[in-house]
Amino acid sequence: MRREVGIVGVGHPRFGKSSVSFTDMCCYAAVDALDDAGIKTGEGHGVDQLFLASMGAQMLNRQSGIASALVDTLNLRPAMAESVENGPASGASAIKLGYMAIASGMCDVVLVIGGEMMRVVSGWEGTDFVATMLHPIAEYPYGLTLPAFAGMFTRLIMEKYGVLESDLARVAVKNHENAMYNPAAHIQLVPKLEVITEDEDKDIINPYVAEPLRLYDVCPVSDGAAAIVLCAMEVADRFAKKPIRIAGIGQATDTHAVAEREVATDLLAVRLAAQQAYKMANLAPQDMDVAELHDAFQILEIVESEEVGFFPRGEGHLAVRRGETKIGGKIPINTSGGLKAKGHPLGATGVSQVIEIVLQLRGEATGRQVEGARAGLAVNFGGFGNNVVATILTKEVE
Amino acid sequence: MAIIEKMEAQLRPVETPMVNYPAKYITQVNGDKLVIHQVEREDVPHILQAVSPLMTVAKDFYDIVASRIYSELLGYYRYRVKDEYCLVGTIDGVIVGVVNGRMIDEKAGMSYHTMTLRQGLRIGAQLFAAKMEYHLDYLGQDEVWIVAESPNGFKRWMIEYELEPRLEQWHELGGVPTYVLTKALWEKHKATKCGGRRPVSEVMLATAKKMILPETYSQIPGYVRNA
Structure with missing residues (x-):
């Protein structure tokens, strides 16, 4: 019998350029999440497991075994600890593992931290580091990068569906406003x-980065960490905040080499992950009140909004033009600012997206609150769409 | 003439006539208008007040850049540097960036420093381009000698402009490697680096010349001028 899981604590310091170490940056987020849940560290803390999500700490920061280090630094011994690496989808993967640990009955309380410190290297080195997740024979040796893929993908979508550069800019402006x-x-x-x-x-002022993508069509390079506390619903009354339920999680993969995909303009893993999550939650796209979609490049928000079922194929950009993805629109997307404006510290992103949905469902998203929000979807996108995790949260306990 | 005045006259460099940099403005992504204009020698003490708070900010090498700009501008003000100039960027009259340099001779320019006071709009890149524009398009020089003191500067100038390394050639800022922007490289990159419109209206220029000191600096959390 699978146990129900909720989120009772969130911690989200500002993304940007960190002035502290990777470990400290993660600890600050964790302490905020533990405080939010009303957990005191030290003896009797009650945290059974810590998962740390990071794509590049070993490569960029020359740190390993970080989950173990964090348990000790946070005074959460003897909690179990593991690090999770799943590219830019590491954060949502770690949440999924936390969910599984609790749902299985192995744990009651899990702390999930996502963190990345990317600004210790130059932009070029950062781009190269991210590109290491591409196919090591078919893609990376030819100089392909994620912005290059996104540029080619955008060109195809523009030709197929009539998306304009101004549509991408509209998405960017909306997210910056949020x-x-x-x-x-x-x-x-x-x-x-x-x-x-x-x-x-x-x-x-808005130069091409990977034509047709301009500077304001891509996310910035950010440092940052975010953390959440998960618990079994049956022990949720121990904590300061009412739980937000994890109603559904879906995950799907696709071909590693993008050229091997049947339809180059499809993001199949997004579609499959979302469908799984809807099925598990027994909900449908029209039940979602708010969504955080992985907009590392603005074209992704448009295409993902179609793949998760909010809009028909090829019409996501028309919905943007009509203002349907703004706060107050049919389905507000990226109320946090999205990766575009909030930032995209890889390992932290999936956790950050879920935190935004938690804040919306709690009614704590001051200034950007979607009135009456009761269910929300977060889509965390790894590789160039070859590993995607979708998470659905709901306000009510069944 | 008193002896001290005679000595002072001998200490001062012989100045070469330099055409003024014509002011321009560039609309920023958020709609702000960045006005870039050349300042007079008498303006320098005021500009030093904009620069000085950053002299203790080690992050991103602001301390060394601010301290050096401070001393270079002081050298200009006190007639101890030959053929120096200073361009200032303002938004709504508030100083948001400073660049300076000097002529070595009629053929070559010496870029000194580029400092952004307001971050997030790529103002430094636009001011640097204006400085290059001054040397190569208005002073009519053939090349500009450039060094970088921060990795960000190296990325922005050496790599993005594909500067020519001339490591054997010493720059006045010390032993760090010298790179050169030649006229040919400038022509190659100008269209994607150097923007702006002229003329600047009298109203806009009058506002720019107020050169209001920044109240706060994102580089110095908690700082408020005259608090």
Whole structure:
């Protein structure tokens, strides 16, 4: 019999450029989450397991065994501890593992921390580091990077469905507007649509990164950490906050080499992961009140919004034009600012997305609150769509 | 003439006539108008007040860049540097960035420093481009000698402009490697690096010339001027 799992604590310091060590950065997020749940560290803390999600700590920060280090630093011994690496989807994967640990009956309380410190290296080194998840024979040796893939993908979508550069910019502006209300967001600046798309100096202030993608069509490079406390619903009354239930989790993979996919413009793993999550939650796309979709590149928000069933194929950009993904629209997407404005510290992103849904369902998303939100979806996208985790949270306990 | 005045006159460098940099403005992504204009020698003490708070910020090498700009501008103000100039970027009259350099001779320029006071709009890149524009398009020089003191500067200038390494050539800022922006490289990169519109309206220029000191600096959490 699978046990129900809820989230009772969240911690989300501001993303950006960290001035502390990787370990300290993760600890700050964890302490905030433990405080939120009302857990005191030390003897009798009650945390059974810690999962740390990070894609690159070993490569970028030359640190390993970090989950064990964090348990000790946080004074949570003798809790079990493991690190999770699943590319940019590491955060949601760690939450899934936390869910499984509790649902199986092995644990009652799990602390999940996601963290990445990417700004210790140059932009080029960071791009190369992220590209190490690409196919080691078919892709990486040819100089392919994630922005390069996103550029080619965007071009295909534009040709197939009539998406314009201004549609990408609209998504970016929306997400930057939302981020102005999120104190944890890296970028606190709202670009003007007409300036980044039409100004005669647009090539200077919004240059191409991977044509047709411009600077404001891609996420920034950020440091950051985020943490959540999961618990079995049957012990939720131990904690300070009412639990937000994890109603569904889905995960799907796709071919490693993007060229091997049957339809180049499909994000099949997104579709399958979302379908699994809906099935497990016994909910449908139209039941979602808010969503966090992995917009490392603005085209992804548009296509993912179609793959998860919010809009028909090829019409995501039309919904953006109609304002349906804004707060107050049909389905508000990336109320946190998304990866575009909140930032994308890889291992932290999946945890951060779930935190935004928790805040929305608690009614604590000040300034960006979706009124009456009762269910939300988070999609964390790894590789160029070859490993995707979808998580559905609900406010009510069944 | 008193002896001290005679000595002072001998200490001062012989100045080469330099055409002024014509002010321009660039619309930023958030709609702000960045006005870049050349300042007068008499403006320098005021600009030093904008720079000085950053002289103790070690992060991103602000301390060394701010301290060096401070001394270079002081050298300009006190007539101890030959053919120096300073361009300032303002938004709504508030100083958001400073760049400086000097002419070595009629053929070559010496880039000194580029410092952004307001982060997040790529203002430093736009000011650096304006400085290169001054040397190569207005002073009519053939090349500019450049060094970087931070990895970010190296990325922005040496790599993005594909600067020519001339490691044997010593720059006035010390023994760090010298790189050169040639006229050919400038022509190659200008279209994607150097923006802006002219003329700047009298109203906009008058506002820019107020050169209001920043109240806060994102590089110095908690700092408030005159608090």
